[in-house]
Amino acid sequence: MFSARTAWNRTPNLLALRRETLRARGVDVVDLTMSNPTEVGLAQPEREVQEALAAPGVAGYAPEPFGLVSAREAVAAELAARGAHLSAKQVLLTASTSEAYAFLLALLCDPGDNLLIPMPGYPLLSYLADAASVELRAYPLELEEGFGFDTETLEALADENTRGVVVVSPANPTGQVLAPEAQVALDALCASSDWALVVDEVFGHFLRGGRPPSTAAALEGxxxxxxxxxxSKSVGLPQLxxxxxAVTGAAPLRDEALARLEILADSFLTAAEPTQRALPRLLALGPPWRRRVAVRVEDNRQTLLAARPAEAPWSVLPCEGGWSAVLRLPQSADETALALELLEAGVHVQPGHFYDFPRGRFLVLSLLEEPGRFATGVQRLARTLARVLRVPERSGW
Ligand SMILES: Cc1ncc(COP(=O)(O)O)c(C=O)c1O
Structure with a gap:
């Protein structure tokens, strides 16, 4: 009856099972896997969202394959502030970036073709690729290389069925940013190999140290x-x-891509029209909200850094942006056992293998949690790591 490609393993992992048991027993667990800003006191102000959505025209329906021009113009203007000069015709609206990936898989790949994706990475693409019968080939981001990559590695992984490269910037969970010179090299490689370049900038606004955001769409490559x-990420409104x-690149190819995408988009018409109508006003809610998130993420990172005893065998990896912190563990550590131990101690974190780190032992923490709860979680984390990895605790924790 069913397709082989949807025969996914649905057995819950040990961590999820244990988490459920503890929840059922009413045990207090600080959730440092939380990536939903609306659940940690970072929801957008209710009234402002209501007012934005109250724009006239909600009772009508004027479907446009790529989305309403007014909404696409607002997006183009946002991207222009980051140096990208494109017309609204080069902007496609979808219900989510996950859906945009699904469109791109359909546009670029036939069954059996492959895309190069970063490893570690957020585990979203594997299901989308399975659903499209597309193979994913992971290029490693190595800790020793600052989680960067080189074009030789991509070339070595590719074959005649490779259709493109995916880059996430800032990366999830490691937070490294695609440097302009790396993008230029990637642009040249993709152009000469007849590959597409997909740059996921869902965390693009969240750069540390007040660094202004840029965008890959600005390179006229x-x-x-x-x-x-x-x-979802850039304005904190996943529910809308x-x-x-943004579709850029040399004109004949770009226009062909847009023409094909138009038919695909016209077959779905998924971006909700009331949201599209409200988009110019919703985008204006972004800057103050992002400032709140930036403060939250940075404060929590400092709390985490302060909890680490000087001689601890674990460390917090430096990062350029995003909402996560990556903890490096000794090579002898068992990520799953440790994450289970931490759960028992009342803090839920993700083991590195959830993101497929190519080597090494890691834990991944979301930095979004409300600061008091975050501090409690980190206190439990530092105490447990001190006990399990056998190092002295920092006094006061
Ligand atoms: C790197 C990355 N890209 C895309 C997504 C999906 O975002 P959306 O909510 O727009 O589908 C996520 C979700 O967490 C993500 O981490």
Missing amino acids: EALTFTLEGL KCAWT
């Missing part, structure tokens, strides 16, 4: 390039279901 972003893809 040769390669067919898709730059992805959405309301609207994301955008």
Whole structure:
């Protein structure tokens, strides 16, 4: 009856099972896997969202395959502030960036073709690729290389069925940013190999140290390039279901991509029209909200750094942006056993293998949690790591 490609393993992992048992027993567990800003006191102000959505026209329906021009113009203007000069015609609206990925898989790949994706990475693409019968080939981001990559590695992984490269910037969970010179090299490689470049910038606004955001869409390169972003992360409104893809690159290829995407998009018409109508006002809610998130994420990072005893065998990896912290563990550590131990101690974190780190032992923490809860979680974490990894605790924790 069913397709082989949807025969996914649905057995819950040990951590999820244990978490459920503890929840059922009413045990207090600080959730440092939380990535939903609306649940940690970082929801957008209710009234402002209501007012934005109250724009006239909600009772009508004027479907446009790529989305309303007014909404796409607002996105183009946002990207222009980051140096990208594109017309609204190069902007496609979808319900989410996940859906944009699904469109791109359909646009670029036949069954059996492959895309190069970063490893570690957020485990979203594997299901989307399975559903499209597309193979994912992971290029390693090595700790020793600052989680960067080189074009030789990509070339070595590719074959005649490779259709493109995915880059996430800032990366999830490691937070490294695609440097302009790396993008230029990637653009040249993709253009000469007849590959598309997909740059996921859902965390693009969240750069540390007040660094202004840039965008891959600003490079006037040769390669067919898709730059992805959405309301979900950049404005904290995942519930309003609207994301955008900027399509750039040399004109004949770019126009062919847009023409094909138009038919695909017209077959779905998924971006909700009330959200599209409200998009210019919703985008304006972004800057103050992002400032709140930046403060939250940075304060929590400092709390985490302060909890680490000087001689601890674990460390917090430096990062350029995003919402996560990566803890490096000794090579002898068992990530799953440790995450289970931490759960028993009342703090839920993700083991590194959830993100497929190519080597090494890691834990991944979300930095979004409300500061008091975060401090409690980190206190439990430091105490447990001190006990399990057998190092002295920092006094006061
Ligand atoms: C790197 C990355 N890209 C895309 C997504 C999906 O975002 P959306 O909510 O727009 O589908 C996520 C979700 O966490 C993500 O981490």
